[in-house]
Amino acid sequence: MKKISKFTKNNLITYAIIIVAFVVLQSLLSAGSLSKSLSGQLVPICVYISLAISLNLVVGISGELSLGHAGFMSVGAFSGVIVAVCLKDAITNDVLRLVCGMLGGAAVAAVVGFLIGIPVLRLRGDYLAIVTLAFGEIIKNVVNVLYVGVDARGLHISTVSSDALGLENGTLIMNGPMGAMGIPRLSTFFMGFLLIMLTLFIVLSIIGSRQGRAIMASRDNRIAAESVGISVSRCKLTAFVISAALAGMAGALYAMNYSTVAAKKFDFNTSILVLVFVVLGGLGNIRGGIIAAAVLTVLPELLRSMQDYRMLVYAIVLIVVMLGRNNATLKNYLSKLGGSVTGLFRRSVPASNGKEVV
Numbered sequence: 001m002k003k004i005s006k007f008t009k010n011n012l013i014t015y016a017i018i019i020v021a022f023v024v025l026q027s028l029l030s031a032g033s034l035s036k037s038l039s040g041q042l043v044p045i046c047v048y049i050s051l052a053i054s055l056n057l058v059v060g061i062s063g064e065l066s067l068g069h070a071g072f073m074s075v076g077a078f079s080g081v082i083v084a085v086c087l088k089d090a091i092t093n094d095v096l097r098l099v100c101g102m103l104g105g106a107a108v109a110a111v112v113g114f115l116i117g118i119p120v121l122r123l124r125g126d127y128l129a130i131v132t133l134a135f136g137e138i139i140k141n142v143v144n145v146l147y148v149g150v151d152a153r154g155l156h157i158s159t160v161s162s163d164a165l166g167l168e169n170g171t172l173i174m175n176g177p178m179g180a181m182g183i184p185r186l187s188t189f190f191m192g193f194l195l196i197m198l199t200l201f202i203v204l205s206i207i208g209s210r211q212g213r214a215i216m217a218s219r220d221n222r223i224a225a226e227s228v229g230i231s232v233s234r235c236k237l238t239a240f241v242i243s244a245a246l247a248g249m250a251g252a253l254y255a256m257n258y259s260t261v262a263a264k265k266f267d268f269n270t271s272i273l274v275l276v277f278v279v280l281g282g283l284g285n286i287r288g289g290i291i292a293a294a295v296l297t298v299l300p301e302l303l304r305s306m307q308d309y310r311m312l313v314y315a316i317v318l319i320v321v322m323l324g325r326n327n328a329t330l331k332n333y334l335s336k337l338g339g340s341v342t343g344l345f346r347r348s349v350p351a352s353n354g355k356e357v358v
Contacts (some may be wrong), residue, residue: 011204014287017198022193023296029189036054037301045297046192047254050199052277052289054246058202059275060284061212062239063219067249067271068116068132073140074266075112076105076248077255078143081180083150084256085173086150088184098186102195102252109248110241112139121233136271144261148174179262184297195253196290199246203286204240215239245358280321 027032027041051069058066083104084097091097120131147158151170158164162175174180206212215223218232227230255261277296281288296318303313 004129005311006093007208010287011208014200014204014290015197017287018193018196018290020190026189037304038298041194041298041301042189043187043257043295044254046196046292047250048277049256049275049290050192050195050250050253051247051274052281052293053056053196053199053203054243054287055274056278056281056284056286056289057206057246059278059283060245060289061203061207061219062236063154064236064240065129066240067129067268067275068134068136068139068245069243069274070268070270071132071136072109072244072247072264073251073254073270074139074143074238074263076102076109076251076259077266078146078263079108079151079175079248080105080150081183081255081261082150082155084184084186084252085171085182086155094184094186095191097184097186098188098191098253098256101186101256102191102249104159105252106245106249109208109251110245112245113241114237117237117244121236121240133271133276136266136268140263140267143174143179144177146174147172147176177262179260179265181260183256183259183261185256187253192253195250199250200286200290202242202246206239207286211235211238231238275316280318289307296322297322 015103025034029039029042051073055066055069058064080101084101087097087100090099116135120128123131145159147160147162147165149162149165149167149170149172150158151167153168156165156167156170162172165172172181206215207271214225214230215235215238216237217230222232225235251266273296274293277293278289280296281290281292296314299317300311300314303309306313
């Protein structure tokens with residue numbers, strides 16, 4: 001039989017970790033063993049994991065520094081809410097309506113990502129980071145002046161006030177600075193798990209494909225990639241648009257986990273937070289990003305009993321972990337420790353001929 005490649009093995013391990021974590025958490029949730037605060041964090045954890053995976057496609061795989069991920073999340077969030085509310089009478093099934101809202105958010109975010117990516121990806125490094133940061137702030141300010149409602153005559157949009165919509169027994173969806181109101185709470189932990197699996201499948205498939213190798217070649221040496229016929233602009237734009245679409249889908253799931261969502265939730269701090277997940281887990285390290293997103297999302301809740309010192313401890317943990325990741329001695333020790341544990345496990349597993357593996 002043909003041996004499984006190391007890349008495929010790592011992917012299967014990543015999938016297995018996600019599935020096992022979901023089964024364990026779902027069992028604890030069904031048994032009522034999780035606290036109310038941790039139960040309420042399950043969907044946001046899934047959202048942030050998906051955001052970390054999708055941003056890793058741009059920052060880790062493509063090698064571009066983007067600080068506008070929260071902007072795409074915002075576009076997907078409010079677009080998904082509008083789609084879900086508009087389909088309230090046409091689709092009565094909550095799961096199907098949630099899926100439609102997430103797909104709508106992904107589509108709008110992909111279009112916005114394409115329009116932004118064409119001029120923005122001509123820049124590099126710090127210039128790209130500044131422009132994407134500005135894009136996120138522009139989206140936040142645009143949402144703050146949007147008034148959206150729906151009635152029997154269709155969808156109404158205004159930038160003046162909610163009264164200017166002229167709704168006749170309709171539903172006000174977005175109320176300017178107050179954000180989206182009366183959102184149907186359709187999000188579930190299971191849908192969050194499916195979103196992670198879908199995001200993981202898409203990103204890992206791209207990394208292992210010819211397109212992914214072209215993206216990484218463009219990242220490592222742009223001149224050499226162009227010399228062999230690789231369109232660097234197209235590769236980076238592809239990664240940017242796919243990442244934006246996945247962020248939009250995650251934003252829709254996040255928004256429909258709450259009854260109200262304001263634009264200020266998707267500000268610069270959210271983009272930095274997602275970037276911290278990626279950097280802490282390792283650039284291009286999908287599994288590391290997943291673990292970092294899960295741990296750093298739960299950690300503030302676990303430290304809530306420390307009250308005033310909670311965020312201080314959180315910051316210290318971040319500093320210690322980053323110092324540890326850049327310490328060659330510690331990394332070698334952990335690598336040797338992992339090798340020793342793996343060696344002990346292999347010795348205890350019988351081989352196919354009945355003998356123990358040496």
